Amino acid sequence: MAEKLIVSSSPHIKAGITTRKIMLDVIIALIPACIASIIYFGWQAAMLLVVSVITCVVAEYICRKVMKRDNTIGDLSAVVTGLLVAMNVPSSLNPFMMMLGDVAAIVVVKQMFGGIGQNFVNPALIGRIILMNSFPGPMSSWTMTNYAIDGATTATPLGIVKMGLSDPLPNYLQMFLGNRGGCLGETCGLALLIGFAYLLIRKVISPVIPLCYIGTAALMSALLGRDVLFDILAGGLLLGAIFMATDYTTSPITIKGQVIYAIGCGVLTILIRKFGALPEGVSYSIIIMNLLVPLIERGTRPRTFGKERAKK
Amino acid sequence: MELNFPSTPFKTHGGAAVPHRKNTAQKQSVSMPAPSQVVIPMSMHVGAPCVPLVKTGDLVTVGQKIAESPAFVSAPIHATVSGKVNGIKKVMLPGGNYTDAIIIDSDGEMTVSPDVKPPVVNSLQDFLSALKESGLVGLGGAGFPAHVKLNVPKDKKVDTLIINCAECEPYLTPDNREAVENTASVVEGAGIVKKWLGLERCIIAIENNKPDAIAAIKKELEDKEKSQNDTIRVLPLRATYPQGAEKVLIKACTDREVGMGKLPADAGCIVMNITSCAFVADYMRTGMPLVKKRLTVDGSAIKEPMNVVVPIGTKISDVIAFVGTKAEPRKILMGGPMMGMAVPSMEVPILKQNNGLLCFDEKDAHMLEPTACIRCGRCVMGCPMNLMPARLETFSKAKDVDQLIEFDVMNCMECGTCAFNCPAHRPLVQAIRLGKGLVRAKQAADKAKAQKAKEAEGNK
Numbered sequence: 001m002a003e004k005l006i007v008s009s010s011p012h013i014k015a016g017i018t019t020r021k022i023m024l025d026v027i028i029a030l031i032p033a034c035i036a037s038i039i040y041f042g043w044q045a046a047m048l049l050v051v052s053v054i055t056c057v058v059a060e061y062i063c064r065k066v067m068k069r070d071n072t073i074g075d076l077s078a079v080v081t082g083l084l085v086a087m088n089v090p091s092s093l094n095p096f097m098m099m100l101g102d103v104a105a106i107v108v109v110k111q112m113f114g115g116i117g118q119n120f121v122n123p124a125l126i127g128r129i130i131l132m133n134s135f136p137g138p139m140s141s142w143t144m145t146n147y148a149i150d151g152a153t154t155a156t157p158l159g160i161v162k163m164g165l166s167d168p169l170p171n172y173l174q175m176f177l178g179n180r181g182g183c184l185g186e187t188c189g190l191a192l193l194i195g196f197a198y199l200l201i202r203k204v205i206s207p208v209i210p211l212c213y214i215g216t217a218a219l220m221s222a223l224l225g226r227d228v229l230f231d232i233l234a235g236g237l238l239l240g241a242i243f244m245a246t247d248y249t250t251s252p253i254t255i256k257g258q259v260i261y262a263i264g265c266g267v268l269t270i271l272i273r274k275f276g277a278l279p280e281g282v283s284y285s286i287i288i289m290n291l292l293v294p295l296i297e298r299g300t301r302p303r304t305f306g307k308e309r310a311k312k
Numbered sequence: 313m314e315l316n317f318p319s320t321p322f323k324t325h326g327g328a329a330v331p332h333r334k335n336t337a338q339k340q341s342v343s344m345p346a347p348s349q350v351v352i353p354m355s356m357h358v359g360a361p362c363v364p365l366v367k368t369g370d371l372v373t374v375g376q377k378i379a380e381s382p383a384f385v386s387a388p389i390h391a392t393v394s395g396k397v398n399g400i401k402k403v404m405l406p407g408g409n410y411t412d413a414i415i416i417d418s419d420g421e422m423t424v425s426p427d428v429k430p431p432v433v434n435s436l437q438d439f440l441s442a443l444k445e446s447g448l449v450g451l452g453g454a455g456f457p458a459h460v461k462l463n464v465p466k467d468k469k470v471d472t473l474i475i476n477c478a479e480c481e482p483y484l485t486p487d488n489r490e491a492v493e494n495t496a497s498v499v500e501g502a503g504i505v506k507k508w509l510g511l512e513r514c515i516i517a518i519e520n521n522k523p524d525a526i527a528a529i530k531k532e533l534e535d536k537e538k539s540q541n542d543t544i545r546v547l548p549l550r551a552t553y554p555q556g557a558e559k560v561l562i563k564a565c566t567d568r569e570v571g572m573g574k575l576p577a578d579a580g581c582i583v584m585n586i587t588s589c590a591f592v593a594d595y596m597r598t599g600m601p602l603v604k605k606r607l608t609v610d611g612s613a614i615k616e617p618m619n620v621v622v623p624i625g626t627k628i629s630d631v632i633a634f635v636g637t638k639a640e641p642r643k644i645l646m647g648g649p650m651m652g653m654a655v656p657s658m659e660v661p662i663l664k665q666n667n668g669l670l671c672f673d674e675k676d677a678h679m680l681e682p683t684a685c686i687r688c689g690r691c692v693m694g695c696p697m698n699l700m701p702a703r704l705e706t707f708s709k710a711k712d713v714d715q716l717i718e719f720d721v722m723n724c725m726e727c728g729t730c731a732f733n734c735p736a737h738r739p740l741v742q743a744i745r746l747g748k749g750l751v752r753a754k755q756a757a758d759k760a761k762a763q764k765a766k767e768a769e770g771n772k
Contacts, residue, residue, distance in 0.1 A: 006642055006677045007408075007656050009742035011728030012649040012670075013482065014679070015328065017735040019686055075683065117686040117736075253689030253700070304720040305325070305559065305697040306571045 019116070023076035025204045029195035030083050030243065036178050036188035040145040041091035045184050049086045051095045055102040056082030063111040077116050081105050084124035087185025087239060088283070089131060092143045097135050101127035121290040122250050125283045132283075142181035156181045157234045162279035175233040186236040196242045205246045208255060209262045213241040216266025224274050237269065240282035250290040257293075257300035264289045317513065321549045322567040324560050326694045328729040330553040330650060332521055333482045336608050341489050341619040344634050346393045346418045350625030351403050351661040352378070353413040357449040358456045359385035364414055370397045373425035375601050377445075378414055387447050387457040387664075391416060392603040392623035394423040406646045406655045406663070413661070416625070430599040439508040446595045447602040447664070452476055452487070452556070452585030453647055455665035458592075461582065462509060468577040473506050473514040474565050477525060477586040478549055478556030481648025484668045486606040489619050490587045491518065491525035494594075498586055499532045501593035502544050505584065514544040515565045516586070521551035553650060554727040558583050560696050572723050587667075602664055607631075611670040613641040622662055629658040631669055643677035645670040650728045680737045691730035691740060697723050701730035701740045708747030713754045716747045724748070 037045040060078040064071055072078075085101050105127035110119045132139045142156055157180055160167050170180045178188025185192075199205045214232060221231040231237070236244075245251060245265050252258050265285045272281025355361035360383035372378060372391040380388035395418040403413040431442035440459045448458040464470050475498070479487040491498055498516070506514045518526050530546050533539040549555050549564055559570045561583060568579040576583050591602065605624055610617035615636040622631055628644060645652035646660075647668050662669070691701035699720060707715040724744050731740040 004640075004642065005644055005654070005656060005658070007654040008643070008679060009739060009745070010649075010651050010653065010726070011732050011741065012643070012645055012652065012654065012672075012679070013330070013732065014737065015330075015733050017690075017733070018680070018737075019683055019735050022686075022688070022735055072684075077686075115684060117684045248686050248688040253687055253692045253702070255693075301700070301719075302692065302698040304572065304699060304723050305563075306569045306574065306723065307720065308571070 019075045019077070022204055023080050025199065025202045026080050026243070027076065027083065029198045029204070030080075030087070030185070032191035032194040033087060033185045033188060033239070034083065036191040037087070037091070037184040040147065040178055040187060041143065041184060042146055044091045044143075048089065048091065048093065048095060048098060048184060049083060052086035052098055052102055053079050053082035055099045056085070056106050059103050059106040060111065063107050064115075067111065069115065072115060075116060078106060081110070081123050081127075084185075084243060085127040087243075088124060088128040088183050088236070090139065090142050090183055092141055093131075093135075093138050097131060097138060100134065101131040104130045117249050119249055121287050122244055122247050125244055125287055128283055129287065144181070145179050145187075147179055156279065157230070158273065158279040162273075169230075172229055172233065175230070183236060183239075186239040189233050189238050192238040192242055199242070199246075206255075206258070208258045209246045209251060210241040212259050212262030213245055213265045213269075214238070216263045217241075217269050220267055220270035224270060226270070226274065231270065231273070235273070235280040236282040240269075240286055241265070244282075245286050245289070250293060252293050252296050252300065254297060254300045254302055256302075257296045260296050260300065261289050261293065264292065317515065317545050318547060318565065318567075321517075321547060321564040324555070324563050324696060325698055326696045326729060327552045327554060327560075328694055328732045330480070330482050330732065332551070333610070334485050334488070334521065335483070335610055335617045336485045336619050337488050337522065337524075339489075339618055341486075341493060341606050341621055343621045344623075344626065344631065346420055346422055346623060347626045347630040348418055348420075349398065349627070350393050350416050350418065350623055351413045351627060351659075352389055352392065352416065352625035353403060353405060353411050353661060353663065354379055354389065355405070355411045356389065356455060356624070356663040356665065357387045358454065359383060359387070359460070361411060362386060362389050364400055364412070366397050366414065368397055368399045371395070372397060372416060373423045374603055375428040375599075376425040377427070377601075385457060385460050387449050387459075388445065388601075389414075390447055390601040390603050391425070392625050393418040394421050395419040404657055404660055406653045406660050408656050413625075424600075428599045428601070430597060431595070433508075433596065436508050439504075442596070443592070445601065446591070448588060448591055448595070449602075449664050450585055451587040451591065451605070451665055451667065453651070453665050453667060455663070458584075458588060461584075462505065464509065464577050464582070468580075470509065470577050470580050470582055471512045472566060472581045473502065473509070473511045474561060474581055474583045475502050475514065475516040475586050475589050476556055476558075476561055476583050477516060477518040477522070478561060479522070480519060480551070480553045480555045480557075481650050481652070481668070483610045483617075483670055484608045484648045486608055486619055486667045487586045488522045488525050489606060490590055491522070492528050494590045495528045495532045497590035497593040498529060499538050499544065501589040501591070503538065503540055504592055504596060505582075505589065506540065506544065509582070511582070512543065514540075516544065516546045517549050517561055517565050518546060519551040519555055520548040553732075554696055554725075554729060557696065557725055557727055559725070572720065605662060605664065605666060607662065607666055608668045609635045609671070610668070611641070611645075611672045612676045613637050613639045613671040613673040624664055625661045627658070628655065628660050628662065628669060631662065632658065632671060637671065639673035641671035642674050643672045645672070650732065651726065682738050683736045685736050685738055688735060690733040690735065694729040694733045696727060696729060697725065699724055701744065702738070704747055705738060705740050705743040708743040708750070711750060713750050716751050721747045721751055
């Protein structure tokens with residue numbers, strides 16, 4: 001009898017959170033944005049979302065198989081990556097082009113560096129950047145939404161401002177509801193905020209990064225004399241701040257570090273929008289800050305309980 | 313200096329919302345009859361093991377001293393049943409290591425030893441010697457001899473006594489029951505310790521999920537004489553894990569931080585478990601040394617969870633048979649589920665500092681397989697010591713002793729908050745324990761090397 005007892009190291013109970021449950025919550029939080037994209041961009045949006053998810057999951061499965069590693073598609077992180085890549089492309093993009101971005105995200109950025117938890121930059125954003133550099137034309141041709149008001153534009157609001165086009169700009173309400181040109185997932189601020197609320201309620205993310213990111217961007221926008229509300233609603237700021245910058249693996253694990261990281265993202269985003277060649281800077285600013293995370297973490301180590309405060 | 317009593321606890325960092333599962337909080341404790349045999353290990357405390365004073369065939373009575381050690385850091389051991397010494401054998405301790413134990417066959421009479429009489433205490437020295445004779449060790453689980461803890465070095469100024477009734481571990485309720493069933497002794501014991509050590513205030517810290525304990529002690533303290541003119545007070549704490557960890561408790565009660573590698577006395581505090589505290593009063597009154605212990609028997613394999621008072625040295629199998637199971641226990645813990653030890657055998661005896669015996673069935677005995685760390689940061693946010701458990705795990709696996717020291721691995725108290733919260737089920741505490749072992753080994757090696765160098769110097 002005695003030898004049947006199981007011996008293991010404490011603690012002997014767990015909170016019951018798993019990676020899979022966290023990823024499932026992220027997927028649920030993305031559903032409103034998915035629905036909004038289908039409402040505005042029609043069946044192409046649905047098709048892109050489905051193709052992207054399938055490509056990512058299959059890519060991860062094959063990649064793990066080839067590398068002779070255990071199968072990890074069950075943790076659902078590939079599904080999240082797939083959804084995020086699709087949300088970062090225009091609805092008119094050829095799905096085969098998008099698949100290149102998916103494979104790059106999963107194989108090159110994620111699996112080649114060791115799989116979940118080891119990627120040094122956000123896979124979905126690298127997918128987007130590779131697509132932008134490979135297919136600059138298709139990646140910046142925007143279709144009208146299904147509910148476009150007469151005369152609505154085929155450029156994004158940021159593009160209109162950047163290039164000084166004469167197209168009329170959508171008003172704030174239209175932008176908040178997502179009735180404007182843009183990538184699948186970024187247009188509807190309302191849907192993204194619903195997802196944000198869900199993530200906060202489920203305690204999947206802390207509000208530190210999104211709030212500091214958006215707050216800094218607003219402040220920078222005001223300092224540079226730009227339209228603050230426009231800057232928050234336009235482009236991929238909300239999508240980036242809520243779903244991309246908060247990626248666990250590529251953001252700092254200390255609160256102080258998260259503040260610095262998010263402020264950096266906010267400053268860079270507006271600087272790129274104001275002075276860069278591109279109309280939008282969310283992707284690059286998050287990627288740049290991702291790369292700085294090890295450095296930020298080194299500088300923001302929490303003070304061990306009972307340790308003397310460092311003397312200046 | 314005027315010391316104030318906090319009306320609400322001070323802020324502490326991190327922690328986990330562990331389930332309470334205090335199924336036995338409202339139940340009167342049950343005394344277990346003497347088992348047919350007890351196994352009393354010579355090492356139930358922190359410090360030097362004891363040497364038996366009896367030999368095979370000797371007749372012993374309850375409360376008779378049967379083992380002691382000349383070392384200061386040690387605690388004598390007493391017979392917990394009356395009967396005949398069956399032999400002195402090597403037995404297994406909960407950790408799987410072996411030690412000598414005196415095995416006593418009970419005669420079922422529980423005859424009390426004539427040596428049991430109240431101690432005469434006229435000075436602090438008398439008080440500490442009496443405590444030593446009582447065999448008292450930290451009953452909250454640490455097992456540190458009480459007379460050593462209360463012997464505060466002259467150069468340290470201690471002003472506060474904290475009585476620990478946080479009991480933050482899930483399931484466990486013996487301290488809660490002590491506060492309710494033995495209220496007068498708790499308050500009296502706090503008064504005795506406070507008086508002899510010349511302390512200014514005493515805080516009885518109780519988590520707010522034990523309203524009956526808080527109410528009982530508050531009522532007892534309404535008497536000015538018992539509360540020593542209102543210098544003994546209750547402080548309800550937030551019910552969060554690990555509120556009862558010594559350093560966390562001191563922070564919550566006094567806002568003071570115990571420095572790394574320092575003792576509570578360095579922060580002007582002495583922390584004592586509530587059952588230990590009540591035992592002090594009981595011992596001063598009756599002279600009966602530490603021979604029995606209240607423990608919570610609970611878990612998914614137990615039919616009717618309850619608190620039982622058992623003679624120390626009772627085998628786990630006897631306790632479980634007394635309480636009754638509804639499924640075959642597959643994992644048995646001594647202590648709570650967060651820090652308790654999984655015992656390898658049911659033959660292991662109950663020790664002085666045990667406060668819980670949890671039996672889990674097949675379903676609850678297994679843990680989930682670990683997956684890759686996703687750097688979510690929950691371990692860092694939750695660590696009450698402000699450490700970075702995921703980093704420590706990496707360093708431990710890489711056997712990087714320098715980085716382990718740099719990241720203060722030794723400050724980890726193994727509370728398990730990190731591993732509890734981890735969505736990837738990383739064995740963080742296990743890795744950190746191994747890391748601490750590496751650091752200790754390196755420190756020992758360095759010391760030996762320095763010693764050798766010194767000797768070589770001397771030989772020249």
